[in-house]
Amino acid sequence: MPPQTVNRKSAREVFVTDHAPAGPDEFVIAVRVAHDHPLWSDQRAQTHDPAVVIEAFRQAFVLVRHEYLGVPRGTPTAVQQLTLAVHEPHAFRADGTTPLQGVIKVGVTRTDDILDIVGDFLIGSVPAMALSFRSVLFPQDSYREIRDYQRSRRAGRTVDMDGPPEARLIGPELVGRRTRSNVVIGPAAQPNRFPLVVDRSHPSFFDRDYDHVPATLLIEAMRQSALLSAAETGLRTGEALLTRAELDFGMYVENDVPASCVVSANGHPGRVIASVGIDQADVRVASGIVELTEINP
Structure with missing residues (x-):
């Protein structure tokens, strides 16, 4: 996928490779992470990193809300809650040369400006992991007001390390x-x-x-x-x-x-x-x- 589709700049940071609707408010997203990614393949353990699926899930969420739900690009969002559960840890075993590949199946529920996205990550036919996000959408003006307020609460705390x-x-x-x-x-x-x-x-x-x-x-x-x-x-x-x-x-x-x-x-x-x-x-x-x-x- 082009990087801008999932709010990335570098093609190396794009993990979503394809997508399709699977039903009303349900979607299937293909994922691939290179075996030599400098961050997500940096585990000392001989495994793929389940945490990279969080980033892949975020990218899937960006794609779905813009491509299928009609949320305009540039709309500020914030994840308020995140859950994950790895059901099959051994499905993440790595040999050092094979990429992590799988499919994210998600369902999305929208209530006003709250989006709930719940899904599973499958490696082959194995349901390896479950994830969920709750995210809020902000109008641009509201986002700026929130950020100005939050920064003002921490005024004078900034330091040069x-x-x-x-x-x-x-x-x-x-x-x-x-x-x-x-x-x-x-x-x-x-x-x-x-x-x-x-x-x-x-x-x-x-x-x-x-x-x-x-x-x-x-x-x-x-x-x-x-x-x-x-x-x-x-x-x-x-x-x-x-x-x-x-x-x-x-x-x-x-x-x-x-x-x-x-x-x-x-x-x-x-x-x-x-x-x-x-x-x-x-x-x-x-x-x-x-x-x-x-x-x-």
């Missing part, structure tokens, strides 16, 4: 990554509180211009913070997948105001459930739970 982003990162091996530039948190300044490191030059998280931190980066920060905390319970972070999430996004996160991810993990070796939250300017702006599960070699 010292040094390049990569100088403030933890080691990638601690959070199941290979590449340092894909780490989005720094060492804990307080117990179980990890500062967000926002690199606006990152080619995947910031493939287009945002006036806020994109949700994909926030979700990755939550996962990385949970992995780091879960390691204390004995979880082998290099073999762990994100297998469940229930997340709420209450406010936009500013690019230039310090933020941190707060996490509390509990469980046992092999499976951990963590409560996570994003704080900025003394406000909890996102929260929820994530589940991490080891996939045995």
Whole structure:
């Protein structure tokens, strides 16, 4: 698909390859993610990354609302709630040379300016994962008013970070990554509180211009913070997948105001459930739970 169809700039960041209606308010979207994608194939675990399906689902949502639901391009939107559940973790196994390919089947319900999209991701014939978004549509004027108000609440909190982003990162091996530039948190300044490191030059998280931190980066920060905390319970972070999430996004996160991810993990070796939250300017702006599960070699 052309990148602009799913609000991307780079063709490498487009994961939707085809689409078709399947019934009233039901749609089928084909997905393909390259085996060597610099972000989404950077797992230390020998698996495809279920989190990339969140981005594919977002792209499917963009396509459906514009191509089928008549929402004008450029209409501001915000995801308020997100859920995912991996039903078949072993379906995500990777050999290092084969792309992740599958089909997203979705249904959409619209109530005024609220859109609910619920679907399944199938790898071959296997229902590997279920996802849902609740998103709100904003008129342009309303969006500008909301953003001006939210920025005004954090006026005076902006800072210039010292040094390049990569100088403030933890080691990638601690959070199941290979590449340092894909780490989005720094060492804990307080117990179980990890500062967000926002690199606006990152080619995947910031493939287009945002006036806020994109949700994909926030979700990755939550996962990385949970992995780091879960390691204390004995979880082998290099073999762990994100297998469940229930997340709420209450406010936009500013690019230039310090933020941190707060996490509390509990469980046992092999499976951990963590409560996570994003704080900025003394406000909890996102929260929820994530589940991490080891996939045995």
